[in-house]
Amino acid sequence: MNDTFLKACRGEKTDYTPIWIMRQAGRYLPQYLKVRARGKGTFLDLCKDPARCAEVSLQPVDIFNMDAAILFSDILIPMEAMGLNLEFHEGRGPVFPDPIQNKKDVDALIIPDPEATMPFVLETIKLLRAELNVPLIGFSGAPFTLATYLIEGGSSKVFLETKKMMFQAPELYHNLLEKITKCTSLYLQAQAEAGAQALQIFDSWAGILAPCDYARFALPYVQSIIKDLQQKTSVPIIYFANNGATLIPHTVTSGADVLGLDWRINIKDAIAKVGEHAVQGNLDPLALFLPEKDLKNRIKQLLDNAHGAKGHIFNLGHGIVPQTPPEQVRITVDYVHEYSAG
Amino acid sequence: MNDTFLKACRGEKTDYTPIWIMRQAGRYLPQYLKVRARGKGTFLDLCKDPARCAEVSLQPVDIFNMDAAILFSDILIPMEAMGLNLEFHEGRGPVFPDPIQNKKDVDALIIPDPEATMPFVLETIKLLRAELNVPLIGFSGAPFTLATYLIEGGSSKVFLETKKMMFQAPELYHNLLEKITKCTSLYLQAQAEAGAQALQIFDSWAGILAPCDYARFALPYVQSIIKDLQQKTSVPIIYFANNGATLIPHTVTSGADVLGLDWRINIKDAIAKVGEHAVQGNLDPLALFLPEKDLKNRIKQLLDNAHGAKGHIFNLGHGIVPQTPPEQVRITVDYVHEYSAG
Numbered sequence: 001m002n003d004t005f006l007k008a009c010r011g012e013k014t015d016y017t018p019i020w021i022m023r024q025a026g027r028y029l030p031q032y033l034k035v036r037a038r039g040k041g042t043f044l045d046l047c048k049d050p051a052r053c054a055e056v057s058l059q060p061v062d063i064f065n066m067d068a069a070i071l072f073s074d075i076l077i078p079m080e081a082m083g084l085n086l087e088f089h090e091g092r093g094p095v096f097p098d099p100i101q102n103k104k105d106v107d108a109l110i111i112p113d114p115e116a117t118m119p120f121v122l123e124t125i126k127l128l129r130a131e132l133n134v135p136l137i138g139f140s141g142a143p144f145t146l147a148t149y150l151i152e153g154g155s156s157k158v159f160l161e162t163k164k165m166m167f168q169a170p171e172l173y174h175n176l177l178e179k180i181t182k183c184t185s186l187y188l189q190a191q192a193e194a195g196a197q198a199l200q201i202f203d204s205w206a207g208i209l210a211p212c213d214y215a216r217f218a219l220p221y222v223q224s225i226i227k228d229l230q231q232k233t234s235v236p237i238i239y240f241a242n243n244g245a246t247l248i249p250h251t252v253t254s255g256a257d258v259l260g261l262d263w264r265i266n267i268k269d270a271i272a273k274v275g276e277h278a279v280q281g282n283l284d285p286l287a288l289f290l291p292e293k294d295l296k297n298r299i300k301q302l303l304d305n306a307h308g309a310k311g312h313i314f315n316l317g318h319g320i321v322p323q324t325p326p327e328q329v330r331i332t333v334d335y336v337h338e339y340s341a342g
Numbered sequence: 343m344n345d346t347f348l349k350a351c352r353g354e355k356t357d358y359t360p361i362w363i364m365r366q367a368g369r370y371l372p373q374y375l376k377v378r379a380r381g382k383g384t385f386l387d388l389c390k391d392p393a394r395c396a397e398v399s400l401q402p403v404d405i406f407n408m409d410a411a412i413l414f415s416d417i418l419i420p421m422e423a424m425g426l427n428l429e430f431h432e433g434r435g436p437v438f439p440d441p442i443q444n445k446k447d448v449d450a451l452i453i454p455d456p457e458a459t460m461p462f463v464l465e466t467i468k469l470l471r472a473e474l475n476v477p478l479i480g481f482s483g484a485p486f487t488l489a490t491y492l493i494e495g496g497s498s499k500v501f502l503e504t505k506k507m508m509f510q511a512p513e514l515y516h517n518l519l520e521k522i523t524k525c526t527s528l529y530l531q532a533q534a535e536a537g538a539q540a541l542q543i544f545d546s547w548a549g550i551l552a553p554c555d556y557a558r559f560a561l562p563y564v565q566s567i568i569k570d571l572q573q574k575t576s577v578p579i580i581y582f583a584n585n586g587a588t589l590i591p592h593t594v595t596s597g598a599d600v601l602g603l604d605w606r607i608n609i610k611d612a613i614a615k616v617g618e619h620a621v622q623g624n625l626d627p628l629a630l631f632l633p634e635k636d637l638k639n640r641i642k643q644l645l646d647n648a649h650g651a652k653g654h655i656f657n658l659g660h661g662i663v664p665q666t667p668p669e670q671v672r673i674t675v676d677y678v679h680e681y682s683a684g
Contacts, residue, residue: 158663163628167636207585210605210626210659212643243549246587246607263552265588284552286505294509301554317552321500 002134005068008311009198009236009258011278017303017312017340018067019333020137022240023319024060025072029326031059043088044080047073048120054127061134063326064333067313068135068198069128071191073121075141075202076149078187081112082179084150092154099153099161106176111183114190122194129195138196140188142203142239143180143225144218150176159208166217173217181221185228192233200238200260201225207243207262214241215250226255238280242318248273263287263317268305278311285316288328295328296335303340314340344476347410351540351578351600353620353652359645359682360409361675362479364582365661366402367414371668373401385430389416390462396469403476405668406675410477410540410655411470413533415463417483417544418491420529423454424521426492434496441495441503448518453525456532464536471537480538482530484545484581485522485567486560492518501550508559515559523563527570534575542580542602543567549585549604556583557592568597580622584660590615605629605659610647620653627658630670637670638677645682656682 005018026032035056039046046052053072061069076094080086087095100106115122128136149155151162165173188199206218226237240260241251251259252274261270261281271279287298299314306312314336320329347360368374377398381388388394395414403411418436422428429437442448457464470478491497493504507515530541548560568579582602583593593601594616603612603623613621629640641656648654656678662671 158628160628160631160663160665163626164631167629167632207606210629211608213626243585243606246611264549264585266553269588284505284555286500286502287509287552289502289506290509321502323502 002067005135005313006197006236008313009238009278011257011276011310014311015341016337017306017314019314019336020066020068020070021060021316021320021329021332022070024064024066024070024329025056026320027322028320028324028329029059029063031063032056035059043074044086047077050120050123050127053120053124054131057124057128058131060329061132064329065337066134066333068137069132070137070200071121071124071128071139071196073124073139075139075146075204077118077121078112078114078140078183079146079150079180081114081117082109082183084109094149095154096150097153100147100150100176103172103175106172106179109176109179111179111186114187118187118190122190125191125194125196135197136195137198137200137238138188138191139200139202140184140191142201142206142218142241143177143184143221144209145203145205146180146184147173147177148205150180159205166213177217177221181224185225188225188229189232192229192235196235198236198238199229200240201256203239203241203244206241206247209247211246211250214247219250219254222254222256230255240280245270252277258311258313260315261317266305267302268308271306271309276310278313279306279309280313280315282315282317283332285318285320285324288316288320288324288332292331295331296339299332299335300339303336344409347477347655348539348578350653350655351580351620353599353618356653357683358679359648359654359656361656361678362408362410362412363402363658363662363671363674364412366406366408366412366671367398368662369664370662370666370671371401371405373405374398377401385416386428389414389419392462392465392469395462395466396473399466399470400473402671403474406671407679408476408675410479411474412479412542413463413466413470413481413538415466415481417481417488417546419460419463420454420456420482420525421488421492421522423456423459424451424525426451436491437496438492439495442489442492442518445514445517448514448521451518451521453521453528456529460529460532464532467533467536467538477539478537479540479542479580480530480533481542481544482526482533484543484548484560484583485519485526485563486551487545487547488522488526489515489519490547492522501547508555519559519563523566527567530567530571531574534571534577538577540578540580541571542582543598545581545583545586548583548589551589553588553592556589561592561596564596564598572597582622587612594619600653600655602657603659608647609644610650613648613651618652620655621648621651622655622657624657624659625674627660627662627666630658630662630666630674634673637673638681641674641677642681645678
């Protein structure tokens with residue numbers, strides 16, 4: 001068992017810098033596309049098929065020698081389990097045809113029992129643990145990020161409806177977030193119980209909030225989940241607030257062991273602000289389009305800049321894009337291993 | 343003549359904090375929509391009609407008592423003048439059907455004479471100066487931001503083509519940026535000569551770059567424009583790098599008198615980093631959806647936080663959204679004036 005990733009999460013000394021990549025099981029991989037095509041179903045069908053989920057989660061570990069696997073799923077799966085219709089439209093992303101608008105909508109949401117409503121996720125975790133010789137990361141969305149999808153009915157540009165609810169109906173907003181928080185808490189606990197060895201909370205849209213609003217309308221729910229988790233499990237928790245450079249003074253209080261960093265901040269500047277936390281990140285996903293020599297230089301610089309971190313897990317600063325040549329991923333993983341072991 | 347805005351730009355003492363709002367002449371105003379409808383043409387037709395451009399530029403000054411007017415136009419107007427087809431598609435934004443892909447495309451771009459190719463812009467400026475009793479702001483896009491539209495063929499999500507060109511064909515990218523820089527430089531000079539009393543450079547997409555890439559692929563072209571301008575005119579220059587909190591160590595070297603700030607950073611933290619520069623910003627545009635009491639509190643806090651600035655121009659941290667109730671703009675302008683004069 002290669003536990004380098006877990007050691008880095010805990011801030012323990014490692015022989016080299018571990019690496020995994022957000023969306024490492026995904027559309028950039030021909031092997032993934034093959035599995036996706038084999039089932040003939042939708043993306044959601046794939047998410048609910050443990051055998052295929054496990055297969056695609058294993059692919060990047062086998063192909064590139066990643067130091068961690070991440071469960072193949074989608075952050076919105078538990079939102080469907082709360083009782084909402086969820087659709088994925090090609091090229092448009094997730095859609096909730098009946099967005100949350102009022103008290104009736106919030107009251108109608110259920111707090112799902114993960115075992116009963118999302119057995120396929122827990123089954124995938126068990127299948128993966130039987131196969132893997134690197135740690136398995138489970139995950140969820142953060143309550144604020146999940147709420148944006150529910151309130152906007154999908155992805156958004158300026159998040160008008162979300163902020164209108166925050167600002168004009170704070171009690172309704174709070175009740176919605178409380179329910180999402182409770183659901184997420186149970187969901188992550190169930191993942192840890194099923195065998196997930198680390199948990200990442202994705203706050204993909206945290207960066208659309210002014211710091212004062214983040215502190216009030218997003219952070220408390222993350223803190224609540226993490227506090228809850230830490231009473232029930234000892235797996236390391238990674239919190240990734242995307243576009244969150246100015247939020248670091250707040251995210252350090254989230255309770256997470258590791259802070260994920262997007263690519264907009266020099267990792268050295270981030271490390272100076274995170275105190276005793278390990279960090280994860282933060283190569284621009286598009287830097288994978290650099291020629292090999294330049295890519296290696298960029299990686300070298302990043303690893304040098306991360307030298308003072310209590311722990312460092314190499315990752316991209318956001319998900320890998322589907323157009324990325326897999327060969328560039330191979331170069332990246334190999335060079336991170338080689339240079340950091342040096 | 344109310345020159346409070348110009349004084350704040352220069353870091354001189356003012357009796358109160360001046361305010362204007364990005365996109366203050368625009369779709370949120372029924373008066374604007376009326377003028378827009380009157381012409382029956384496209385958005386581009388409006389941009390090329392000096393009488394209507396002047397009319398809509400004056401509206402927010404007359405209606406709300408703004409401390410500056412901004413020329414009504416679009417940052418892509420000079421890109422069309424460089425020889426590219428430009429279309430605006432309702433709901434999709436600007437489209438360049440023939441994006442820049444290779445040396446031939448770059449070579450084909452011309453450096454337009456503003457007087458000959460964009461007389462309507464200069465005419466609008468002259469009309470406005472005859473009417474206004476507050477300063478008039480001219481503007482352009484920053485070369486990097488303009489280049490993204492040309493390379494992507496419009497707006498983008500991850501800016502893959504732009505970064506591919508930067509990373510894989512840096513000479514081609516540089517030649518393109520040099521041409522855009524030259525065009526922008528002449529365009530802004532012509533605006534100042536026609537009567538613009540301040541110039542704002544919009545770097546709307548600066549925030550998609552890692553700081554190291556910003557320093558290499560965006561900042562030098564802004565510096566070149568500003569250096570050029572400062573040899574030919576003494577009007578204050580505002581540089582707005584959107585989503586640019588982590589770029590401040592670089593943007594302070596742009597040469598601009600004023601740094602525009604988006605809403606993701608606490609203005610106090612920004613002021614601590616900008617040295618002797620005046621700042622402009624940075625209320626979340628969606629904060630205009632706060633109830634009156636909360637909105638005033640938010641404004642008060644922002645003004646208090648900006649107290650240490652060498653100069654402060656109140657603005658939103660990005661353009662006002664079309665759904666904003668105009669009454670909220672009135673509350674904002676009045677309260678900024680009232681509280682800061684206090």
